[in-house]
Amino acid sequence: MTDSRRPIPRALIILLAVAAGGIVTLTLRQVGWLVAPVMLALVLVILFQPVHAWLRRKRVPEILSLIAFVLVVFGVLIAVVAIIALSLTRLAAILPGYAANADQLFARTAERLSGLGFGRDEIRSTLGNFDLRRLSGPLATLVSRLSSLIATSVFLFSLLIFLSVEATSAGPRLVELARLKPRTAAALHGFARNTRRFLAVTAIFGLITGTANTLLLVWLDIPLALLWGLLAAVCNFIPYVGFVIGLVPPALLALLGGDWRLMIFVVIAYVLLNSLFTSLIQPYFIGDAVGVSVTVTLISLVFWGWVLGPLGAILAIPLTLLAKAVLVDPDPNAAWAEALIGSTRRHRKDVAPPTTGSEPDPAAP
Structure with missing residues (x-):
């Protein structure tokens, strides 16, 4: 006896998934x-x-x-x-x-x-x-x-x-969860590990950036240089937007205490220093640490900032990692999503170099 049920069209499944995602997003914004x-x-x-x-x-x-x-x-x-x-x-x-x-x-x-x-x-x-x-x-x-x-x-x-x-008391619960749902337990463990890695990398580069900014402001004789360096280090946890928050006070004081040329110099120096450490070097390490591409990082900043406000922008990466751990990692059929949102460099490391046709494959039986 053959199964006469017609399969659900893929377009309908996509539309239902988008509608459900929109409802969840609006609900999150309300709460x-x-x-x-x-x-x-x-x-x-x-x-x-x-x-x-x-x-x-x-x-x-x-x-x-x-x-x-x-x-x-x-x-x-x-x-x-x-x-x-x-x-x-x-x-x-x-x-x-x-x-x-x-x-x-x-x-x-x-x-x-x-x-x-x-x-x-x-x-x-x-x-x-x-x-x-x-x-x-x-x-x-x-x-x-x-x-x-x-x-x-x-x-x-x-x-x-x-x-x-x-x-x-989370240890025994994770052991029990690993026995019942091993992929889910591994995904949650990866979320916690990647969150710590993200915060550690961000803190290290925030300290480096804050120190460089402090030395710059001391050299330019900007008031409260150490305080603005600490502010830049803390604001490094806010992707992209935090740079602007840390720049405004020293740039304003440079304009009022000197002239517009000093302010432009401070802005250019801040842009160069922060672009070097937080826009070029830091994403290189964060991609390896958490497995999320730079593009996804920027999109998550805008999305979670719109949904949850300023605190959502600060927590954009952990929130994205949690959503990935719940929706993508436990499902073996969602490997395509990992390939799309994951770090490009991590994917390159996971792909083995091809063997030439003249050399035998050492893994072959």
């Missing part, structure tokens, strides 16, 4: 206030879970190793937020001191624009909106909101504690 903190807490716990494992191997009591683990996670999170808040605070504090320089700069700019044929009223209405004294107010407000957000993030802190406790 981004929940998904983003959960993912941040998960990434932090995954990053520092080896600390707990190392303490347990040293026979540290369970309660003490758990407390140390939680303190490390909270300490890193608070340190990152403190650097960003301190940068905004210091920038808001020193900007009013450049008010006279700004007035002279605007006056010279108005004269040049007038020489190019622009009307005086138009110039006055445009440049009159820039006032460093008014700019320091919004910066201070932003700092207070950031501090208030951290002070009231009870949910995130509680989630970190609970996930930290759960992570200490």
Whole structure:
């Protein structure tokens, strides 16, 4: 007896998959206030879970190793937020001191624009909106909101504690999962490993970039050079967009403390340094570390930033790795997707060089 059921057309399957993906994406965007903190807490716990494992191997009591683990996670999170808040605070504090320089700069700019044929009223209405004294107010407000957000993030802190406790007992669960679903367990283990690799590579290149930027700003006598170097190192965790965030304060101070030529020099030097370390060298190592191509990295930044906001842009790579671990890696029929989104260099390493026709294949029986 033959099977009379007609196969589902491939076009219909693709349309249903796209529709389901759109529904999931819109749902994630609506609940981004929940998904983003959960993912941040998960990434932090995954990053520092080896600390707990190392303490347990040293026979540290369970309660003490758990407390140390939680303190490390909270300490890193608070340190990152403190650097960003301190940068905004210091920038808001020193900007009013450049008010006279700004007035002279605007006056010279108005004269040049007038020489190019622009009307005086138009110039006055445009440049009159820039006032460093008014700019320091919004910066201070932003700092207070950031501090208030951290002070009231009870949910995130509680989630970190609970996930930290759960992570200490993840070993037996993964063993059981490996017995029931070996490919899924291997995919989740690869997600945790690749997330740590991504964060480690990003931290190393952030430190290199921040040091280079600090030396540059010290040489140019830009105020608070060390602070802007730390800001550049922290912002290195935000792909592509973080470079702009780290560039704005020193470029603004170079413009106000010197002239437009100094600002252009700072911008060009920042572009060259960051292009060398973060755009050319870093993706070369990240591709090997996590197995995701540079193109996918850029697309994931835009996508997760749109879905989850600024925190989604910071967590773009871990979120992409998690989606890959859930949707691609456990399914043997999805090997084609790995070939499309994986690192090109990793694929080259996995492909064996062809043997010539005149030489026997040593693997042949």
